[in-house]
Amino acid sequence: MVSSGMELPRHEDKDQLLKSRKRPRTEDVRGPYYRDTTAIIHSSPFRRLKHKTQVFFAPSNDHICTRMEHVLHVASIASAICRPLGLDSELAWAIGMGHDLGHTPFGHVGERIISKMSEKRGLGKFEHEVNSLRVVDFLADNGKGLNLTYAVRDGIVCHNGESLSMRIKPSYELKDLDSITEREGLLPATYEGAVVRFSDTIAYLGRDWEDAYRLGILKGRELPDIVVSRLGRTNGQIINTLVSDIISGASEEDGIGFSEPVFEAVEAFSAFNYEFIYRSDILNGYTRYFTRLLNLIADYLEDLYSSYGLDEKGYMSEHNMLAAGFYSHISEMYPKYMARENSDARMIIDYIAGMTDNFTLDCANEILKPDHLNDEIDQSITGKWFDARL
Numbered sequence: 001m002v003s004s005g006m007e008l009p010r011h012e013d014k015d016q017l018l019k020s021r022k023r024p025r026t027e028d029v030r031g032p033y034y035r036d037t038t039a040i041i042h043s044s045p046f047r048r049l050k051h052k053t054q055v056f057f058a059p060s061n062d063h064i065c066t067r068m069e070h071v072l073h074v075a076s077i078a079s080a081i082c083r084p085l086g087l088d089s090e091l092a093w094a095i096g097m098g099h100d101l102g103h104t105p106f107g108h109v110g111e112r113i114i115s116k117m118s119e120k121r122g123l124g125k126f127e128h129e130v131n132s133l134r135v136v137d138f139l140a141d142n143g144k145g146l147n148l149t150y151a152v153r154d155g156i157v158c159h160n161g162e163s164l165s166m167r168i169k170p171s172y173e174l175k176d177l178d179s180i181t182e183r184e185g186l187l188p189a190t191y192e193g194a195v196v197r198f199s200d201t202i203a204y205l206g207r208d209w210e211d212a213y214r215l216g217i218l219k220g221r222e223l224p225d226i227v228v229s230r231l232g233r234t235n236g237q238i239i240n241t242l243v244s245d246i247i248s249g250a251s252e253e254d255g256i257g258f259s260e261p262v263f264e265a266v267e268a269f270s271a272f273n274y275e276f277i278y279r280s281d282i283l284n285g286y287t288r289y290f291t292r293l294l295n296l297i298a299d300y301l302e303d304l305y306s307s308y309g310l311d312e313k314g315y316m317s318e319h320n321m322l323a324a325g326f327y328s329h330i331s332e333m334y335p336k337y338m339a340r341e342n343s344d345a346r347m348i349i350d351y352i353a354g355m356t357d358n359f360t361l362d363c364a365n366e367i368l369k370p371d372h373l374n375d376e377i378d379q380s381i382t383g384k385w386f387d388a389r390l
Contacts, residue, residue: 095155102131167257
């Protein structure tokens with residue numbers, strides 16, 4: 001990696017606004033952005049990332065990238081880019097660690113399914129960038145949110161690394177983040193937010209290819225020559241090339257981004273991944289299966305809620321972890337939804353979007369296999385000895 005030998009501007013006049021929080025706090029020795037990182041690390045949504053899919057659903061394979069590993073990659077890459085540019089690496093690290101807190105189970109496959117479920121219910125599109133902001137502002141910490149700084153919240157909602165850009169200049173605009181409903185057209189207010197956006201792309205391009213190769217999905221498929229010649233043959237080489245290119249080409253006039261030759265290779269790499277990985281038969285198979293699974297859970301929870309409302313006995317009569325856990329969640333969150341949104345319409349979609357892959361599978365299993373009924377049969381004399389009584 002190389003240094004550009006220059007520092008990008010910080011726009012100090014807005015610095016205090018970038019560090020502001022919805023609820024004022026007396027800052028401590030950690031500083032505002034490092035404090036945001038610790039708040040993210042200690043949150044329940046962050047803990048759940050270790051059991052959420054990045055691209056491939058492979059919970060038993062320890063070498064396949066999970067969502068938690070991905071956010072660590074993004075944060076470390078962003079910090080590496082910021083240091084030689086004189087940018088705030090702690091701000092970039094916090095944005096990177098929090099950028100995917102609103103991701104669904106089963107990765108982008110799950111996100112598309114839940115978006116369709118959300119639109120069907122009149123709740124609009126579901127986009128994980130917007131939901132990540134919703135998580136840190138509201139859903140985390142039982143409806144209190146994490147009370148992060150404006151700059152971190154802005155970077156989280158503007159992180160859309162799936163939308164390839166050659167270069168980005170920060171908007172320097174302090175947006176009304178509470179009014180954002182979709183990611184289209186959003187630009188980060190800071191250079192650090194722009195760096196995280198590119199770091200998201202850098203982190204997933206090579207690693208998704210590496211995982212697909214490891215799983216045997218790319219048998220007989222070689223990376224395009226333009227990728228190998230301009231970026232490298234391994235994920236490590238590719239990351240180094242892309243990071244060095246961004247650092248060496250950063251300028252106040254042109255902002256942050258890739259050089260033209262490197263960006264051409266990035267576009268070719270992305271097109272390769274989409275054709276042979278993201279649109280592969282294996283991921284299409286996931287889509288059909290997970291669509292049935294997530295709709296099963298949504299229908300079940302909606303039936304419970306319409307039948308029992310906030311009546312604990314009704315949920316407990318189901319004798320399963322999903323019903324009991326959902327009651328515990330809504331009994332805590334219902335007043336907060338009403339106070340914040342004057343509506344409980346998003347409670348079920350929010351709850352499902354927060355699930356991990358394994359928890360989602362366990363929930364579906366409970367719906368389809370009423371073990372408590374089998375237990376009652378096993379405990380009865382007739383059930384235990386019915387073979388002997390024939």
